[in-house]
Amino acid sequence: MTSLDSSPEAVHGESGTAAKQIPPAAVARLTIYLRALTTMLAEGVERVSSESLAEASGVSSSTLRKDLSHVGSYGTRGVGYEVAYLSRNISAALGLTRDWKVAIVGAGNLGKALARYGGFESRGFDVVAIFDADQMVVGNEVGWLRVSDVADLEPVLQRTGANMVVLALPAAVAQAVCDRVIAAGVHSILSFAPVMLQVPPDVNLRKVDMATELQILAYHAQRTQLPGAGE
Amino acid sequence: MTSLDSSPEAVHGESGTAAKQIPPAAVARLTIYLRALTTMLAEGVERVSSESLAEASGVSSSTLRKDLSHVGSYGTRGVGYEVAYLSRNISAALGLTRDWKVAIVGAGNLGKALARYGGFESRGFDVVAIFDADQMVVGNEVGWLRVSDVADLEPVLQRTGANMVVLALPAAVAQAVCDRVIAAGVHSILSFAPVMLQVPPDVNLRKVDMATELQILAYHAQRTQLPGAGE
């Protein structure tokens, strides 16, 4: 999807113990399967075939089976997959068994929306801090947190043990804050700022841009709808 | 990045006049070039080489030139590209010369953040309506708009001429609203709801999921940081 895909990054490390890496495209889809499986689990579904899980996830069944083959063989031929078991194994492969501590920088509309978004907690991501530069906002409550001054970024990241950062701030200041975050030792960053951030190669940066998504839609819409057909 | 990529979807429409379609991966990157060019334009830069535009966009120069070749030949050999001219041509290729009217469904934290996000207006996307189901919220002001009752979805979409919809609502109701939006004739949808929406093949659906992005980061982080090395 997204859009745009992840940076390929470090391919070396041919050391014997290294689990074979999963192709980026497959990683992105595994998260989707995981969500579908979680839903099924909640609905009490116990077994699922590649065919129906694929349909629920919006991919072909062969793509699904190929993706799962990167994770391991957790199905039963002639039967399908046990929902709980497969779910657990995908989680493990994605590294979701450990707890991730997320700090949000920027307590504007978007930052607040993210801080209150329930979808994080339930999937193993703990929001441990939220920052803003505006003194009118520092100290306010957002969800269960109090907004910290971005001036205290480094000590608070350290104290809370944050290992991921979400940047929800204006383009103009994003690069400077990003540099500080990296210097503070956080190497996994999700940015909502509409700029291309420059980061060293050992930093994992992902980018979400709402306007970009609309532009991609516009391209497809333009091709689908007749150009002249006025509304 | 990116992230998840677009759904391939509707490839038909082999009608003779159709301009040759641009590969999905290239479309996603063209929006990035456009943003970099806009920044340069604001800074008064007049010409740019494929090398420097590529660096500013985080891609290789050969990828950049190949992408531009899908749009046309707007550079000058030995010199580079005129920023304004290239910018205009990419916009045209992406269908951004016409005005797009966007309706947001869901006036929660995220919906409000999107409605107030300045990045849309400046890039040719007009937010023309925002909806919510909560009667406590209906009628409130959000940015320059007043929140409409989602019960009036169809007539308001019609009246405002919305041709794109952004879904910023809970998973539980997303599919039902999505169906109504499609029935009302809007075939370009951007969803922030953490579910796989089922749509007919002639509908353009893009999906952004914050938790998915964090999960992808987690996978890479897990592979980078030593698994045992406790914080």
Next chain:
DNA sequence: CGTTGTGAAATTCTTCACAGCG
């Protein structure tokens, strides 16, 4: 029997390398 897991083919995307042109 029905469904998984997987080599091999087909397709798409990226990189290379250089001809072409201002």
Next chain:
DNA sequence: CGCTGTGAAGAATTTCACAACG
């Protein structure tokens, strides 16, 4: 000379088709 535009090579991804197996 320098940089664009592009055919061709190379990689990655998706699809196909079927053997393997509970």
